[in-house]
Amino acid sequence: MYNQNLLSRFEIYLAAERRVSSNTVIAYKTDLMQFAHFLSRITSQKTLTAATMHDVRDWIMSLVKEALNTCSINRKIAALRTFYTFLQKKELMVDRPTDGLKSLKVKKRLPIFFQEKELLSFLNQYVFPVNFSGFRDKLILEMVYGTGIRLNELLSLHITDINLINRTIKVLGKRNKERLIPFLQPLKQMIETYLSQKEALGYSSIKELFITDRGKPCYPMLIYRIIKKHLATNIQAGRHSPHIFRHTFATHLLNNGASLLSIKYLLGHSSLMATQHYTHVDVTRLKKAFQDAHPRA
Structure with missing residues (x-):
């Protein structure tokens, strides 16, 4: 379903090179595992490295139909973009299935602040x-x-x-x-x-x-x-x-x-x-x- 060694390398990349927070590392890993599970439902042979642009779009559409929060969906899109950029940088993938994928529009909210x-x-x-x-x-x-x-x-x-x-x-x-x-x-x-x-x-x-x-x-x-x-x-x-x-x-x-x-x-x-x-x-x-x-x- 997913390559644990590949996800471990991605975690190291996020923490050491991208310097994202530990919470983001956990969230991105969870998102990728969910996408991998979605791919496995298409066919048992479908892996993260074999995903296509259509697979990514189908997953996003399924999340929209489930009425998942827009910000959460955009976070998952960001996780996929970052993961496939990582694969491309490490020469583990030539084309990214996330190219051309846009984030969903989010209604702007004013930031909360203390008086x-x-x-x-x-x-x-x-x-x-x-x-x-x-x-x-x-x-x-x-x-x-x-x-x-x-x-x-x-x-x-x-x-x-x-x-x-x-x-x-x-x-x-x-x-x-x-x-x-x-x-x-x-x-x-x-x-x-x-x-x-x-x-x-x-x-x-x-x-x-x-x-x-x-x-x-x-x-x-x-x-x-x-x-x-x-x-x-x-x-x-x-x-x-x-x-x-x-x-x-x-x-x-x-x-x-x-x-x-x-x-x-x-x-x-x-x-x-x-x-x-x-x-x-x-x-x-x-x-x-x-x-x-x-x-x-």
Whole structure:
């Protein structure tokens, strides 16, 4: 049905060369196994490497008929594109059956973000425990809001990526693209306090910046739990996650006059179109802009 060795090589390619998150690796592998199962229903001899453009399109159409979420279908399309690009790069396949395949149109939704006054009030007044986990949790919240970095980028940070003198963080983002993100003086002080706590516990030799109470590198679910633990009862929002902080970072910068090009760089977007997602404005700001700018107002 599918070649386990081939999928294992693909997993290594995703993690080492594409540097995607562990969640994406798992999702793409699951998608490929589902496609392989679909092919096996056509004929037992049909494998992933023998799939045609018609096979791919038939599978996508079957998912549409099952009323699967459009975003989920597009993720599966992305998984197939990436897999067949991998096969072509490794000279395991000449033509890709995904060539010409387009993603389904998705209804655009405005990004969810925390309100500026509410979030700043929380960060300024909330009392974290005066211990290692408290210092770590506060730094995590301040860093995701103060830099807008992705969850995987946060977990990949090493102590050597932090330049306290220049107040910059070196981030290795998607497709191995490196960028420098500046941070403010208050965040510098929090990093210094956290590092001293980390050293006091005997964990200074651990290269990862963020670690658990037991000295192990932090993992995605822990970051989700930390954010939900501190914010759920204090910040009104539909969701509480690291990515909401990323949306909030971009939205607050834009609302306070930062250019789209600057935000594009800070977020590590490869295209300005992705950054334009944040050009929404609330009704209050829209009314004020109208009142301030229109000659008849």
